[in-house]
Amino acid sequence: MLPRLSRLNPSCRRATCRPLLSSARHLYSAPPPISASRSILRRRKHTYEALDGDQSDPTEFGAYDVILPEEPYVWGVDHIESRTVPNHIRRPHYAMQPTGEEGKPEPYSGDGLIGLGSEDERRLRKAARLASEVRDYAGTLVKPGVTTNAIDSAVHEYIVKRKAYPSPLLYSGFPRSCCTSVNNIVAHGIPDDRPLQDGDIVNVDVTVYLDGFHGDTSDTFLVGDVDDTGRALVSATTDALEAGIAACKPGAPFTGIARAIHDHVLASKLPHIVCQSFTGHGIGREFHRPPWIFHTLNEEPGIMQPGHCFTIEPCLIQGSNPRIWIFPDGWTASTENCARSAQAEHMVLITEDGAEVLTR
Numbered sequence: 001m002l003p004r005l006s007r008l009n010p011s012c013r014r015a016t017c018r019p020l021l022s023s024a025r026h027l028y029s030a031p032p033p034i035s036a037s038r039s040i041l042r043r044r045k046h047t048y049e050a051l052d053g054d055q056s057d058p059t060e061f062g063a064y065d066v067i068l069p070e071e072p073y074v075w076g077v078d079h080i081e082s083r084t085v086p087n088h089i090r091r092p093h094y095a096m097q098p099t100g101e102e103g104k105p106e107p108y109s110g111d112g113l114i115g116l117g118s119e120d121e122r123r124l125r126k127a128a129r130l131a132s133e134v135r136d137y138a139g140t141l142v143k144p145g146v147t148t149n150a151i152d153s154a155v156h157e158y159i160v161k162r163k164a165y166p167s168p169l170l171y172s173g174f175p176r177s178c179c180t181s182v183n184n185i186v187a188h189g190i191p192d193d194r195p196l197q198d199g200d201i202v203n204v205d206v207t208v209y210l211d212g213f214h215g216d217t218s219d220t221f222l223v224g225d226v227d228d229t230g231r232a233l234v235s236a237t238t239d240a241l242e243a244g245i246a247a248c249k250p251g252a253p254f255t256g257i258a259r260a261i262h263d264h265v266l267a268s269k270l271p272h273i274v275c276q277s278f279t280g281h282g283i284g285r286e287f288h289r290p291p292w293i294f295h296t297l298n299e300e301p302g303i304m305q306p307g308h309c310f311t312i313e314p315c316l317i318q319g320s321n322p323r324i325w326i327f328p329d330g331w332t333a334s335t336e337n338c339a340r341s342a343q344a345e346h347m348v349l350i351t352e353d354g355a356e357v358l359t360r
Ligand SMILES: [Co+2]
Pocket: 001, 002, 216, 217, 280, 281, 311, 313, 345
């Protein structure tokens, strides 16, 4: 799960500005952009014509099922019943106060650092390790015919059994315990009753809250026999993430992460573009906090210091259109032209002499 750039305070493009988490609600009333609806209609009829200014050629995107909102549209997610978490499991503040403003902690004002060698670091590592186990477990469940709801249910049970809380559940009102983003869904797909189809790609994004710390990671899995362009997209995404990780060390500028991803995608000569709409984020006692990690070229200030812990989670999109639109549920983010997207995410801890990936 990741902050959407449009939720950042638009008057402040500094790396320290906070996501406006409650703004997801306002999106419920926004219909999909006309251009997106039109492009979808055209794809449905398999008579797609390029929209003005859209240079993408969807015939090059390969063969896959386009994910669309169910009609008639249901606005928001209030109709989705959340799974329950036993009372003895420690939960983050937003899960205790899911609707009210009272009791909300102050916005994060710390320096985004974890004390190296501290109990905090030990707990952070434990949460990250559990998150990577859950991600790998989720990957074993991905098969044709399995619904993303069934994966969500199994992931939920797996996490709860290990006395942790599934962080996405009730975060800003999110109704499920992980995000499952299939084919043209870039991020924040809500697990549902659609059986996975042979040839799908699906990102499963898991976050756990264990002992007061969040661990966050995701990967995109192949469902059965995926076409060559889909496989290329998924492996390019992993490579882009690794390129970003390689730019991390104490003293390095945060801008180097996006630069490394950009250069890698360019050098690959594959028809992919990095989505600009989502960022990585600092992580610790808070699910999302500074530093914000941009995946596309930027001039945000900030230098990596020992004790910084953050995610890198680039979304790569087929073609040259990086834009997204949000389904009426207020969460599901699709590419504007329904090209496929893949994502991969790791947590990186800056140490005294380098960078360590906590979610391998
Ligand atoms: Co994340």
